[in-house]
Amino acid sequence: MAEKLIREILERRGGRPCLTCSLQAEDMVVLDILRRFLPDIPVLFLDTGYHFPETYEYRDRMARQWGLNLINLKPPKTVAEQESVFGKLFGTQPDQCCRMRKVEPLLGALEDYEVWFTGLRREQSPTRANLAEVETHKLPSGKELLKVSPLAFWKWNEVWSYLQVNEIDYLPLYDRGYTSIGCEPCTALPLDGDPRSGRWGGKKLECGIHTFDSAKEHV
Numbered sequence: 001m002a003e004k005l006i007r008e009i010l011e012r013r014g015g016r017p018c019l020t021c022s023l024q025a026e027d028m029v030v031l032d033i034l035r036r037f038l039p040d041i042p043v044l045f046l047d048t049g050y051h052f053p054e055t056y057e058y059r060d061r062m063a064r065q066w067g068l069n070l071i072n073l074k075p076p077k078t079v080a081e082q083e084s085v086f087g088k089l090f091g092t093q094p095d096q097c098c099r100m101r102k103v104e105p106l107l108g109a110l111e112d113y114e115v116w117f118t119g120l121r122r123e124q125s126p127t128r129a130n131l132a133e134v135e136t137h138k139l140p141s142g143k144e145l146l147k148v149s150p151l152a153f154w155k156w157n158e159v160w161s162y163l164q165v166n167e168i169d170y171l172p173l174y175d176r177g178y179t180s181i182g183c184e185p186c187t188a189l190p191l192d193g194d195p196r197s198g199r200w201g202g203k204k205l206e207c208g209i210h211t212f213d214s215a216k217e218h219v
């Protein structure tokens with residue numbers, strides 16, 4: 001069970017934990033469980049400047065309702081500054097855009113933590129099919145941290161059921177048919193059975209924050 005794994009990790013693993021949270025349903029499930037043990041756990045939100053207005057509204061509302069220790073990670077350049085130099089990278093070079101606005105800010109922030117919780121699930125994408133619940137990741141600096149994905153083996157119906165049973169508000173964009181939600185210019189309604197088929201116009205499946213290093217399963 002996810003709660004049991006989270007409890008075990010927090011009890012036997014020293015160091016400071018954090019959760020990366022895109023505010024999608026899976027992240028809110030993990031956050032809800034974590035709050036039972038650590039109400040003030042740092043919640044890292046990658047504020048790219050390109051999110052849907054609904055995402056920002058939901059972020060602020062849940063931060064108030066749950067009293068979250070929300071940390072908004074922003075890239076060095078604002079959207080306007082970046083576009084004035086590089087143009088709209090999300091359309092021409094999405095990998096570079098994700099690196100500048102997501103990957104690099106996160107890599108810097110993770111240096112302050114030893115345990116990294118995520119809402120990743122195997123079912124989300126073929127690129128996550130071999131996801132382990134507990135892995136060791138190495139940052140570019142050489143620092144290693146434990147990456148924990150308590151919902152790795154959960155199905156979508158289990159995620160949705162948890163939200164309903166626990167009466168947790170969810171991101172309103174789900175009601176419009178979105179199944180995987182990121183930056184607005186790079187998120188569309190899914191076209192097939194793959195929930196991530198609406199991301200980046202089908203050009204890729206990952207932004208890079210979960211693939212910057214080859215993970216080693218923790219045993």
